[in-house]
Amino acid sequence: MSTLPTILLVDDEEHSLASMRMALEDDFDCITATCAEDATRLMEENFVHVIFCDHRMPGKTGVEFLSEVREKWPETVRIIITGYTETADMIAAINDAGIYQFLTKPWHPDQLVMAARNASRLFKLTRDYDRMSLEMRFLGRTVENKLESRRKSLREGLGFENVLRASNSPLNATVEQARQYASFDVPVLITGEPGTGKAELARAIHYSSLRSDHAFYEINCAGMSDELLMVELLGAKRGALPGVPSNKVGLLQKADRGTLFLNGVDTLSPQMQMILLRVATEGSFQPLGGHEVLTTNTRLLTGAHSDLLRAVESGRFRNDLYYALAITELGVPPLRARIEDLPILAQHMLFELGSHHGKAVRGLSELAIEFLSNYDWPGNLRELENELTRMLIAAQDVLLGPELISRHILQADPSLTQRDGSAEADVLAGEGTLKDRVEMVEMRILRETLTRLKWNKSRAAAELGLSRVGLRAKLDRYGVCQPGKINAENEED
Template sequence: MKRKARILLVDDDVSLLKLLGLRLKSEGFTVETAASGAEALAWLEQERPDLVLSDLRMDGMDGLALFDRIQRQHVGLPVVIMTAHGSITDAVSATRSGVFGFLTKPIDKEALRKTINEALAVSLPAMADDWQQRIMTRSPIMIALLEQARRMAPLDISVMLTGPSGSGKALMAQALHEASPRQEYPFMVLNCGAMTEQLLESELFGHVKGAFAGATSDHPGVFLAAKGGSLLLEEVGELTPRLQSKLLQALAQQEVRPLGATQSSATDVRVLSSTNKDLVTAMEQGEFREDLFYRLNVVNLNLPSLRERAEDIPLLARHALEQLKTRQSTQVTGFSPEALSMLAAAEWPGNVRQLLNVVEQAVAMASAPVIAPQLLEGILAGADDQFPTFNEARAEFERLYLHKVLRMTEGNVSQAAGLAGRNRTDFYKLLGRHGIEAGTYKEKRAPKS
């Protein structure tokens, strides 16, 4: 089901706000309203709409002042200005400053529809298939990563997803599948670190009846079950050497032979993989095949930790609460501002997965409609007991440091290596160890005018 476009409507005329809101809802949009620029900015701190439609003349903060704040804090969000005091001067001023469109009251229905559709075509280029609807973000880092994923999705190549545990690698893999030509076929997930070697081999490649003790019927395995679609191999770094060899053979020959079978079967599946293990170090130590690594890691998408996308924390917490409200009966309606501030300030070593768990605990324990900071304090104190090991802490520091120097040098590896006090060869090894591509930072530079 396709998501409705969300419009934030801002006007200090409450009656017109209600009337125009009803008109937009009848057109099929989700509409949020704010009676002032300050109220609109407060709402934007928690959510990101697809378009802002604002009055020009308002008490306190006018439409252009609101646009200026939005342009600085929410890059790329289109704003359309309305006014009953329309003039050539107003229109030129608004459009030169970067406002997407300018409408004069009384609002013409066709002009309104045309302007909104044109603005949404800019802000929602992928809305037609809604491939990324499960990934809630307004983080520039995540938006850039999603754009990279959108470009990779139609290409039938292997993608490796790296990043800390709980950062959302499975969701990104599903988004890649949804944006690909394979979206009408199965998307299957197999955790390579959650079972014995024999059972994992059976789950991967299948078996025939009697292939081993307990095999009482044929089993196709995920390579054949996902035919035409996508297969995500989670924790691929946990594969044993023998299964690494067998997986490499299956990928190279595009066929598998189930355990106990006499003939092989052709496969047709796009393989995605994920890991939070340092596979470059594993290769150097002879624990992971280099040829398999490069076959799986044709493209690497490295997901940030939740701290690196801290602006998403209130958004994710509120979305998690809404999801819980649809699945279970609860009196909880929201978070207090202090509670949201506490969530935003937390460290989140377990990343998005940990945040979702904390919200679920808070909803289960809440005795009032609004979640208070005192409740979260106890839950977060318990979460802090899960202290990272020295190696985990060092790896996280290295990863954050590398991202920082690449941002500072806009992806220039020579300059970044100089800042880090390393030669280029060592610096490239560090990037490979953490699955980081310097080129993604070069793409973020604004084009010259």
């Protein structure tokens, strides 16, 4: 099979065809036709790169034939050979047939070869360009699809699936409400104790909303001075403050078309409440040190650690700002109210901590989870993460046991139904005789010491200043026994 470019020669004069073939056959695969009908048939049967066609032929003229070729095979390069140079014919050929070049008779063989080579090169370049354009369009669509896939994965990874909880969690009702609110472009006020996961819920709302392709920012207003908070939120012009050497873009401008989560709004000063009211109702703000008024299309999600409605009633929080922020409201329960979620939360946190600190970990033992579940966690998720971090650092095994848990958590009484205070507070504020309350403390100390020492009774007795017999008597008295070994004494020294 020939690898030379194919050229179709069309002329009603046989000697002209023979002359053209003789000039071109060393460099090209030449096929010939004496009329437009035969030429069309050859075009259908062959992959033609270039056509040399006489203009004046019986039946269809060269321009008429090449006009049809342009419709069916537009990539084929078309060249007219003519003995006439009428301007009207040349214009018609260019407009109707898209002629690449005119050759006038008599032509020189070198001229014909040069025209054929240039036309063949143009054909190849055009084909390469079309192929590359197609590939670029395909790659563009592929990149767009991959980008959209990554965006979808990101949204799913940061959406409500990231709010960990058990199947029967009290948080489920809050999450279902949040799902409904996510698709409506309205402010949401999220209330809950510090460390309950308000920021995670706000992030899930953003990545499940129509703004998920845009930025999400969060800032905790608690403990920030008005000056610093204004710089962070509104931005500042150069020289507005000693610590602002250049123009600073604020979060309200950065979060335009996205979402901004303001946590701790219950701590805002009257001045900041007034500024936030303008943002919430008008979408406008003024950078620090600037004179122009900027606008922002930012969805405001806010978090409060205390009851804002009570703050409104007491006059500490603006009534109009409260209703601007609390069009929809969510309440996040504390960890003590969703203790069913603790095993999932603790194991997940531990694996993330192990990965972050580069330490292998297999999880928490059942007994460790049991002790952790008996504690009230006044610091909520932050306190749990801190405790797990300490346990991970001290661990010598990949499975973390209860001996690594802090003493005050081990001493928590599992029989307590109310989880609103420390062990010390339970004793001091509890009811009963002095003897009963002292015995409660003694029982907790026994449980904590034995758990920490892995139920080595000899070491526990020595640490507590008791004999083995005395320790055993107290254990029997309080009904304290090693989990999984009821009525079986651990004699390990």
